[in-house]
Amino acid sequence: MLALTPACVGVLLWLLLRTGPLVERLVSEANAFEGAAHPRPSHVSPPTPGTFAHAMGRLLPEALKLPGPVPDSMSEHEGGDEAASAARFRASEVLRERCREVASGKAPLETMPPACREALEQSREVMRRVLAATHAEVGGLPAGAGSLSRWSSSFQKSGMHALGYVVELASLESRLLLAEGRPEQAVDTCLDALALSRELSLGGALYGGVLSANSQEAAYRPCAAALNAVPLEPKRQALARLQRLREGLPPLSSLLREESVFHQLATFGPDLLPPEALPRLPSSGRALIESQGGWCYFPARIGHPLVRRYVWRRNVSVFDAMVPLADLPPSERQRAFAHIDASHSLLAGYPGTVRALKYHHELSLLDSQRLQAAALVALVQMDVARAAQGRWPTELPPDTAPGLRLEVVSGQEARITPSDEALAGNALSLTADSAP
Numbered sequence: 001m002l003a004l005t006p007a008c009v010g011v012l013l014w015l016l017l018r019t020g021p022l023v024e025r026l027v028s029e030a031n032a033f034e035g036a037a038h039p040r041p042s043h044v045s046p047p048t049p050g051t052f053a054h055a056m057g058r059l060l061p062e063a064l065k066l067p068g069p070v071p072d073s074m075s076e077h078e079g080g081d082e083a084a085s086a087a088r089f090r091a092s093e094v095l096r097e098r099c100r101e102v103a104s105g106k107a108p109l110e111t112m113p114p115a116c117r118e119a120l121e122q123s124r125e126v127m128r129r130v131l132a133a134t135h136a137e138v139g140g141l142p143a144g145a146g147s148l149s150r151w152s153s154s155f156q157k158s159g160m161h162a163l164g165y166v167v168e169l170a171s172l173e174s175r176l177l178l179a180e181g182r183p184e185q186a187v188d189t190c191l192d193a194l195a196l197s198r199e200l201s202l203g204g205a206l207y208g209g210v211l212s213a214n215s216q217e218a219a220y221r222p223c224a225a226a227l228n229a230v231p232l233e234p235k236r237q238a239l240a241r242l243q244r245l246r247e248g249l250p251p252l253s254s255l256l257r258e259e260s261v262f263h264q265l266a267t268f269g270p271d272l273l274p275p276e277a278l279p280r281l282p283s284s285g286r287a288l289i290e291s292q293g294g295w296c297y298f299p300a301r302i303g304h305p306l307v308r309r310y311v312w313r314r315n316v317s318v319f320d321a322m323v324p325l326a327d328l329p330p331s332e333r334q335r336a337f338a339h340i341d342a343s344h345s346l347l348a349g350y351p352g353t354v355r356a357l358k359y360h361h362e363l364s365l366l367d368s369q370r371l372q373a374a375a376l377v378a379l380v381q382m383d384v385a386r387a388a389q390g391r392w393p394t395e396l397p398p399d400t401a402p403g404l405r406l407e408v409v410s411g412q413e414a415r416i417t418p419s420d421e422a423l424a425g426n427a428l429s430l431t432a433d434s435a436p
Contacts, residue, residue: 022313022316031280033203040248042244052139056141064162066166068119098111098112103168103175134192144159145159147258147259147261150262161211168215184231190219190222198249204258206362212369228429243377243400257323263354308352310347321340334360337357371418372426375426379430381397382414409429413430
């Protein structure tokens with residue numbers, strides 16, 4: 001009986017530390033994600049034949065060259081020394097933030113620096129062509145922009161941020177159109193901006209999802225203002241488009257699945273993938289491994305190779321546990337992810353291990369994006385219902401506005417507010433189209 005014990009321990013260790021099944025699964029999933037199509041409801045009808053990826057592939061060089069706002073005081077920092085360069089960078093960053101605050105509706109148009117409008121005017125033609133690309137029948141990012149290209153592609157480093165900048169420009173354009181008395185054009189522009197922010201999350205894993213949420217934040221209030229101001233019939237038409245935009249947001253679980261593949265290739269691929277597996281990976285996966293050049297959490301190869309093998313299996317187990325729970329309501333997800341961490345406590349502090357609660361906090365950024373999408377739909381629904389009934393409804397439709405509630409301020413005004421006080425900044429105000 002005692003003789004069997006070492007053999008049993010050996011079998012258990014072999015089961016815990018073997019990586020062959022992990023390799024096969026990783027190669028399969030990496031190839032499945034690379035270049036995958038991302039069908040999503042188009043926000044226009046009929047959509048333009050083709051794919052967003054193809055259309056953006058042609059526009060990318062121009063989008064990368066879009067000028068940013070230039071501070072008036074830039075000449076004061078002329079020179080090639082390090083101090084002058086740092087001063088120019090700080091001045092540009094301050095101006096860019098001021099432009100973003102105006103574009104997103106957090107600051108009045110009257111406070112807009114002239115450089116913001118100048119940048120928009122110089123970029124308007126390319127901006128409109130990029131927005132038109134969102135009318136494509138099929139979504140998804142261009143080659144070199146997917147989740148596996150995060151560190152090896154110039155598009156991932158600058159192109160996705162260039163698309164986020166176009167969303168900011170379109171948000172500012174929407175505000176200016178509304179101020180000029182053209183609410184219908186403002187709605188069209190801001191809906192295209194929302195569609196562009198959505199594209200960033202289709203194939204970009206959690207990284208693209210966060211960029212998508214951040215860029216949608218810029219368009220949220222300008223869209224709400226334009227939708228509130230537009231006449232009733234265009235408002236009804238916008239409702240269907242908003243619903244399609246919301247339906248096309250990828251589930252958080254799919255973003256985590258893609259993130260798992262990226263994490264494994266970047267963290268374990270350089271040291272633990274056998275040479276014969278590398279040619280079977282997509283080109284972006286191979287480039288990702290080569291760019292890492294080794295176990296990224298152990299630049300000096302600290303840690304026993306067998307422990308690293310266990311950490312790989314452990315991390316995959318954590319991701320597998322998170323994925324089916326990622327789409328739960330935030331509070332439920334937090335409790336579920338805490339339980340995952342508790343059940344994977346062995347070596348939890350070891351370098352390279354992942355924690356479920358860390359990913360819960362990252363996904364929380366995307367919870368706000370989903371709430372904003374629901375709030376815009378609810379805003380139009382309530383405005384249309386108010387016009388039809390002559391009074392505000394008593395509550396929001398539960399199936400279309402989770403986590404939101406309606407507050408009637410007066411016969412002409414109402415508010416849509418989040419149930420979660422932490423998300424109170426996403427509240428929207430409504431004004432009735434006509435008196436009852």
